[in-house]
Amino acid sequence: MQPKQSIAATGNNLKIVSLISVGKHPQSGRVRRADQDSRAVELGMKLLDSGNPTGGDSLVVLHAGDPKEPGLRGYAGMGLNSVQVLELDPAADAVAPLGEYLQQFAPDIVLTGVRAEGGESSGMVPYQLAEKLGWPIVPRVADIISVEAGVAEVLQALPRGQRRSLKIRLPFIASIDSAAQDARQSAYGPASRAMMDIEIVDSSTDQLRENWSEAPAKKRPKRLKVIKAKTAAERFKAATAKSQSEGGKVMQNESAAEQAQAIFDLLLEEGVLR
Amino acid sequence: MIFEWLHPFLIVTALVLMVIGAVRRVNLWRAGQSDQIDLIAGLMAMPGRYLHDLHDIVERDKYMSKTHAATGGGFVLSAVLIILVHLLGIDSQILAWALMASLALMFVGALFVFKRRLNPPSRISKGPWMRLPKSLLAFACAFFVLTLPAAGVLPEGTGGVLLTLVLTGLIIWGMGELFFGMTWGGPMKHAFAGALHLAFHRRQDRFGAGRSTGLKPVDLSLAHEVGGVLGVAKPTDFKWNQLLGFDACVQCGKCEAVCPAFAAGQPLNPKKLIQDMVVGLAGGTDANYAGSAYPGKDVGNAKGGPNQIITEGLLDPETLWSCTTCRACVEECPMMIEHVDAIVDMRRYLTMEKGQTPNKGAEVLDNIIATDNPNGYAPASRTNWAADQNLPLMRDVKEAEVLFWVSDGAFDMRSQRILRAFVKLMKAANVDFAVLGDEELDCGDVARRLGDDATFQSLATRNLAVLSQYKFSKIVTTDPHAYHCLRNEYNDFGSDALNGVEVLHHTSFLNELVQQGSLKLNSFSGGKVTYHDPCYLGRYNGEYEAPRELLRSMGIEIAEMERSGFRSRCCGGGGGAPVTDIPGERRIADMRMEDVNSTGAELVAVGCQQCTAMLEGVVEPRPQVKDIAEILVDQLAEELH
Amino acid sequence: MTDQNSFDVLRRDPRAERIIRNRLHPLHDTYINTGAGGELTEVRGPSGLLRKNPHNVGFIGPNGIKRIDRLKGNAAASGKGRRSSAAQETLLPLHQVENPDFYVVVVPDMVGGRLTGQDKDVIGQAHKLAVGIEGNGAVLAVCFGQSKEEHFDTAGVDRLLLLDDDSYEGYCPEQRLAALVQVESAYKPPFWLFPDSVNGGSDLGSRLAARIGERPAAQAWQVDNQTSICRGAAGTIDITRTTPRLLLLAEECADQIDETRHEALPVELGAVPTVIAKLQDQGQVAVDPNAISLAEAEFILAAGNGIHNWDQFHTAASILGATEGASRVAVDDGFMPRVRQVGATGTWVTARVYLAVGISGAIQHMQGIGQCDKVIAINTDAGCDMVKRAALSTIGDSQEILNELMTLVQQFRTQQSEGGDQDAA
Incomplete structure (x- = not known):
């Protein structure tokens, strides 16, 4: 969508970190690379490709958790030589060790997904990291258009495919929206071959979470149009009214204008005309 | 004749050059990966395979089979006898007469080849191949005349310098094409490589009326090796006998004529693909290729070498993804080349190493995995x-x-x-x-x-x-x-x-x-019916008869399409082709529906859900499409209780 | 309170009934003779006979049909009352909180300066939580930017903090966060409620949570003062946990307020320090609706074999603001790119409204739109599968119908912009 531009025209060597987590397929619940996180890696790779031609830029793909997790291989298959893993119990709190790592490594851009596909998926990690590091955070980024003189131009995804342009000073954290470019295919060969650079870190268990109970999501009933009936007649009418979904309405002999009006009314009622 | 020593010398030279060329060629093949083949048993079985398996395929075209038997048989016999008569100088009138007879046979065969080449169909390659019948004629004529004295028809030493010079010229031309060219990359290479390909074929089970259609598994342990490659990236990643197989191609274009992707204008031509593989294994460009190009692509831009990545310069990946793996090319190939194996091998590299499965391919694979x-x-x-x-x-x-x-x-x-x-x-x-x-x-x-x-x-x-x-x-x-x-x-x-x-x-x-009588069927009365052979049922597994017998058991007389049975045209739904979706000029399914329409059938019976989906995807009006099970169930005789 | 209710609720008047039953009652005549309009129904005619005035007998029923009044004037009187109440705007009872002991703070999204449905759900939730705490609680809404909302009162806002300085315009999460931190120290609310939405609520809520060190409950959909149920793991699990101080609430988490009116009294906040923003809003970027991926589009205009005027189709899509889709045939024929194909072999769509023009509905296509909410078909064949599936089908020339539709939508748009109503999401 955007013209390819020189990302680091000034020749500053960008240090990019993409944070990855273990994803979960929505249908099968099977472990996979998470959708938004893999887009974060894709964006990191794109910045790398289009950046400093002398190759001064670097991308670190970082995970905090179990290095043996097969879901990580999915990211490696995008063509990574290695994945940096801070080894800790997957149930432990990852923010503290990640924050320490980032503080030491001092990257320019940290890319994450908006929400994890497993666990609490509250989307708080990037905010907590930003708070800890004192960096700005841009949520729901669709693309990073340019990085020049320590300022990045970023496109933020808004609902219904809209975009907002933002300028942000480095270093910053960006959470990558599902509207960002699709991650490239994960290939089996590189996925199997990639190295896991493991660093064992101290972590504290997430005590708050131990008291939580988890269950498969129940289907939430759609809210019904509640009819506040004040009289028996109204209640009777509400109970016996023909349900709307029964069969479709077919307009065959009406004029085109009438037909168009009916469609228009339905579109308006559904709230898709804005 | 003058210069008694000249012709034996020429023969020796040609033969030596041929051997040198053969060694060079063999080394090109040996750059490929090892494959477990019993070499001796293969060589022993080779003549039988030529006479049965290969000939059975060539026999589908009676004209060509007779022509080839005469030309090829005549040449092989002549070559042996030339060595005996002219090189070793065995003085035997019987041998000389036998040589003349075989040369005459070859000459007649070559005349028919010549005739075929006067107005060649588009599928066959031109270029050096147009020269071949003339070379054959030259070879036969020259040695015929040369043998006349030995046969006692002419006295020794007949002819002057002029005749000798003309004869020598013809002999050089003939032997250049037939001995030297055989191992140095001329059209006659097909005889040399083809014979060895029969001996060392990667799918030995195909011979003796056998069938071997399952793809060979990839050794996945290569994925954990540094420097390992899954699938075929470079020509040398093929098995050595696959490389040999590519060299066996005679560029007859039978594959091109049956390829559904080629007919649909997708950028695939199986013949050109094999020739590109030859360019790859020997190094160079495709500038000398004289056949049909990949639809929509020009000839002359492909460059390759044994250790260069195939999809970077030699071949557009789109070519590989156009294939429906229908195996029509393999079925038709008189040299028994395995196009589909090669294509899938190269796809494996693109998918498992590069992650470049096109269009919805990546998504489909992700879904299958998850x-x-x-x-x-x-x-x-x-x-x-x-x-x-x-x-x-x-x-x-x-x-x-x-x-x-x-x-x-x-x-x-x-x-x-x-x-x-x-x-x-x-x-x-x-x-x-x-x-x-x-x-x-x-x-x-x-x-x-x-x-x-x-x-x-x-x-x-x-x-x-x-x-x-x-x-x-x-x-x-x-x-x-x-x-x-x-x-x-x-x-x-x-x-x-x-x-x-x-x-x-x-x-x-x-x-x-039905044959056991467990199912009682009423007879069918729904108009004209034709049957579409699914590739994976027919060509892959040889089941042509059972579906037809089923239809007949309902009293249906099948209006066969011109391309049916082992020549059935693909519906376009195999090999992930609908997923990779390489654009062409037409849709394969539409062409198949035209085949159906030309029989006048109102119903096309199918034995595959993929074919059903593809054929039903053709815009109406068109004949109905039904699986045989669906036709049967409608004709099921209700039992009275 | 009571005088409003008398309009709505049918009340019997036992005295009137008694008088009607008792013919000897001195007031009997006045009750029995008063018709719907208050005039006498029985008049002594010139000949001295009692005459009934049929026009005054009975009353007009709710369906506009005249009814004989068996209860005599009693029901007629109330019937009159009911009819007039229907026409009158119902004035809901006012819920007043004087000197609240605590505030439950809601930060609504205010998309386009108005409360969204989700905002109102969250306010409803706030009241539920406020009731669960001892003492007198008020719901405080903190709204940023220019407000066009006129119904804070019926939405359930007790106190309103409107921060509509220029410094809060556009995308300025850092400045807004500073204000929220100020609210935190000024009011120490027992609960912070945000809509967990893409319209900014979840962003601002997360920022505040990180700043004040709270661990929020995200995508919470069933919340009381003790426990909350939240969607976790991308909506595939329900997490039951104790209710934290800061909640990011899912849509339809609680019922909206609809039976009371609230004061919506403005409150003031001390000066908020101006933050040096590291984020600079450069404004919205124009986006082609066709850049939206088909799978995510909420409104799809899809074309099939029946479309002949493709230019018109593309114009229609842009006027309607719809994402373009296509049937397989339209793609195969080269009119549309492959990425636009809807169906089992193309993209599976989840649009709320799917407007299919000239698509008869092959089974593969129908599978692809299985999850669409409302399907509208424009087709020439009333018997095709798409018409069977559609909630609304118009049979006729698609070109004509699309033309009419475009005119209607254009009119609608001009009206909207005249009203100065353009929502910027």
Whole structure:
């Protein structure tokens, strides 16, 4: 969508970190690379490709958790030589060790997904990291258009495919929206071959979470149009009214204008005309 | 004759050059990967294979088969006799007469080749190939005249300097083409490489009326090796006998004539593909290629070498992804070259090393990996289609006569109609059957054809693990792709789950039931019917007769399409082609529907859900498309109680 | 309170009934003779006979049909009352909180300056939580930017903090966060409620949570003062946990307020320090609706074999603001790119409204739109599968109907912009 531009025209060597987590397929619940996180890696790779031609830029793909997790291989298959893993119990709190790592490594851009596909998926990690590091955070980024003189131009995804342009000073954290470019295919060969650079870190268990109970999501009933009936007649009418979904309405002999009006009314009622 | 020493010298020179060329050529092949082939047994079997297997294919074109027998047979015999008569100087009038007879035979054959080349069809290559009949004639004439004295027809020393010079010229030309050119890359290379290809063919099972169509598994341990490559990246990544096979190509273009992708204007021409592989193994460009190009692409831009990545310069990946793996080219190839193997090998590299499966390919593979079906449905919804069918589950019954392999058609509403029809037929015939239910996974066909052998192998081993828990004597499936995988490709994974199990396509199974009298059918009265042979049932598994017999048992007289049986044209739905979706000028399914229309049929019977989907995708008005099970179920005689 | 209710609720008047029953009652005549309009129904005619005035007998029923009044004037009187109440705007009872002991703070999204449905759900939730705490609680809404909302009172806002300085315009999460931190120290609310939405609520809520060190409950959909149920793992699990101080609430988490009116009294906040923003809003970027991926589009205009005027189709899509889709045939024929194909072999769509023009509905296509909420078909064949599936089908020339539709939508748009109503999401 955007013209390819020189990302680091000034020749500053960008240090990019993409944070990855273990994803979960929505249908099968099977472990996979998470959708938004893999887009974060894709964006990191794109910045790398289009950046400093002398190759001064670097991308670190970082995970905090179990290095043996097969879901990580999915990211490696995008063509990574290695994945940096801070080894800790997957149930432990990852923010503290990640924050320490980032503080030491001092990257320019940290890319994450908006929400994890497993666990609490509250989307708080990037905010907590930003708070800890004192960096700005841009949520729901669709693309990073340019990085020049320590300022990045970023496109933020808004609902219904809209975009907002933002300028942000480095270093910053960006959470990558599902509207960002699709991650490239994960290939089996590189996925199997990639190295896991493991660093064992101290972590504290997430005590708050131990008291939580988890269950498969129940289907939430759609809210019904509640009819506040004040009289028996109204209640009777509400109970016996023909349900709307029964069969479709077919307009065959009406004029085109009438037909168009009916469609228009339905579109308006559904709230898709804005 | 003057210069008595000259001609033997020329012969020796040509022969020496030929041997040098042969060694060089063999070394090019040997750059490929090793393959376990019994060399001696292969060489011993070679003449038989030439006379039976190869000749059976060539025999489909009577004109060419006779021509080739005369030319080729005459040449081989002449070559041996020339060595005896002119090189070793054995003075025997019988030999000389025999040589003249064989040269005459060759001459007559070459005349027919010449005649064929006067107005050649577009499928055959021109260029040096146009020279070949003339070279053959020159060779035959020259040695004929040269032998006359030895045969005692002419006295020794007849002819002057002029005749000698003309003869010498012709001999150099003839031997240059036929001896030197044979191993240095001329058109006659096909004889040398072709003969050895017959001996060392990668699929030895194909000979002796055998069939070998299952793809060979990739050694996945290469994925963990540094520098390992999955699939074929460079020409030298092919097995050495695959390289040899490419060299055997005679550029007759039979493959091109039957290729559905070529006809649809997609950028694939099997002949050019094989020639590009030859360019790759020998190094150079395709500038000398004189046949049809890939549709929409120019000749002359391809460059390659034995150690250069094929898809970077030699071949556009689109060419590889256009293939529907219908095997029509392999079926037609007189040199028994395995185009599909080569294409899938190269796809494997693109998918498993580069991650470049085009269009929806990557998504489909991701879905298969994550949900065991190509569309990403919840694995637990696999049996939703049969909610009202009350099917016995293997998990519950543990044992059944027949295991019904439902396939991914379970997720597709159109295919579900076929599945229901088949279940109804089995119930009507009181077959003791069960299904795997949610334990069944995708058979891996699409993943494998898209080059993802890792996923195929994972699915295969998991499916086999499930199958090994239960007892059954037959597996029946309505999906020829699953049928092919189960029957031909699941044997490579060291499981005995399928030992002694008969894998059947539903048409074969239903045919058995009808012939046994377990199914009573009314006769069909719905107009003209034609039958479309699914590639994976016909060419891959040789089942042409059972579906036809079934149709006949309903009193249907099949209006055969011009291309039917082993020459059936693909529907365009195989090999992941609808997923990779390489644009062409036309759609393969539309062309197939034209074939159907030309028979005037009102109904086309099919034995594959993929074919059904593809053919039904043709814009109406068109003949109805029905699976044979659906036709049968309508004709099922209701029993009176 | 009571005088409003008398309009709505049918009340019997036992005295009047008694008088009607008792013919000897001195007031009997006045009750029995008063018709619906208050005039006498029985008049002594010139000949001295009692005459009934049929026009005054009975009353007009709710369906506009005249009814004989068996209860005599009693019901007629109330019937009159009811009819007039229907026409009158119902004035809901006012819920007043004087000197609240605590505030439950809601930060609504205010998309386009108005409360969204989700905002109102969250306010409803706030009241539920406020009731669960001892003492007198008020719901405080903190709204940023220019407000066009006129119904804070009926939405359930007790106190309103409107921060509509220029410094809060546009995308300025850092400045807004500073204000929220100020609210935190000024009011120490027992609960902070945000809509967990893409319209900014979840962003601002997360920022505040990180700043004040709270661990929020995200995608919470069933909340009381003790426990909350939240969607976790991308909506595939329900987490039951104790209710934290800061909640990011899912849509339809609680019922909206609809039976009371609230004061919506403005409150003031001390000066908020101006933050040096590291984020600079450069404004919205124009986006082609066709850049939206088909799978995510909420409104799809899809074309099939029946479309002949493709230019018109593309114009229609842009006027309607719809994402373009296509049937397989339209793609195969080269009119539309492959990425636009809807169906089992193309993209599976989840649009709320799917407007299919000239698509008869092959089974593969129908599978692809299985999850669409409302399907509208424009087709020439009333018997095709798409018409069977559609909630509304118009049979006729698609070109004509699309033309009319475009005119209607254009009119609608001009009206909207005249009203100065353009929502910027």
